[in-house]
Amino acid sequence: MVVINRKLIKEFQVQSKTHPDKSIRAYYEALQKIAKESKNFNKFLSNVIKKRLDLNEKHLANLIYRSTQYIMLYHNGKRNLSDMESDDWVKEYTALLSDGALQELHYTQTISENTQTTKYQRYAGPKAALRAIFDSKSINVADLGCGLNIGLPGIELDFPYLKIKDNTGDNKITQLIKDQVFVKQGISVDIYDPKEKLAWALACSFYPGELGSLEETESLIDFLWNKTRTSFYRYDAKNIARLWNEKKLPLMDAVITSTFLYQLNDEERKKTFRNIGKILKQNGILIVNDFVEVDGSLSWDVDWFEKGASSYRTVILVKNKKGFSRPYEFIVWKNARCREASAGRDFEKVINFKF
Ligand SMILES: C[S@@+](CC[C@H](N)C(=O)[O-])C[C@H]1O[C@@H](n2cnc3c(N)ncnc32)[C@H](O)[C@@H]1O
16 A cells, blocks of 8 residues: 555655645645554555546645645635644644545545646736737637636736736736737637536635635636626537537637646647647647747646746747647746746747747
8 A cells, every 4th residue: 555655655745845835835744744654544545546547646646735725615614724834734634534524525526626726817928929929900719728717708808917027128028918809709618617616626726825815816706707708618628629510619810728738648638739720720829828848849747846947838839731830938937826927938939920
């Protein structure tokens, strides 16, 4: 049992040292302590590992935390998790494991759910890209893996983003983010219906240090869902061309994939790219906003919390006759919270649309 769990426990150790949130570092420290003592916890881990062969340790560790946070927020009614120390987490998590119903819920979520962090601020990069490329033209835009479906409605309704630290020197990114994008038809897609998954998605969307803005996000969601004309489809984006055929949807000028493709394996990503090609107009744009590195091609095996250099980028690919152009690195974000941006190495090419 311990042998099966070894890699996952090693991942707890890595996260307890590298995660950007202090309370989450303490959480993973607590899990290591519990793993040393509790047979029940080791059994839980090995059962989960056997059921989640689709996930690597990094995703699994993240999912275990998200489910714990869901239980803390929506079962234990605790909204202040930012000051939790490792011993506090040991107490809370041990209590969770010894409550039959809660352990069952934790197990079910961990074996069946996927993390669905939705961040409104992340759409600042795609919006800047749309504005840079299409200027004030009216365009059809799809958002695949839309999570809570606030990103595209926010672009359509020109809802503002938080101020960013713009390292371009002359606020070029800031200006692009502020200028309006004209969405003729917006289509959002996710395998889950955001209305059914709201509590889970919210539990996935905040670090403990950010939970203060949970209520603000709840109001933002209300506002955007009520006002938007963007339509939502529940569908597997790997087969997105089939949805377009079934519903006779128009070809898109741009497709956004924000923090979605990193959740797929290489084969699934290839399939998704082929499908996206089929719903884009010729010379249409794919905006990949994700944990990705660009070096002639896209490389997905990156450290999410890299110290110093960032792994979160807004990248543009152009549909051509053969498939897609090489990826153009547009913006390099300091991290996936998207509050600090630097020009990517192809920034000038993108804003001058010289592909
Ligand atoms: C991390 S969330 C990103 C949400 C949002 N795009 C953002 O950037 O804030 C990833 C989303 O991708 C969705 N997803 C994963 N696999 C999918 C698939 N095959 N088809 C459609 N959506 C998928 C998940 O349900 C989840 O909502």
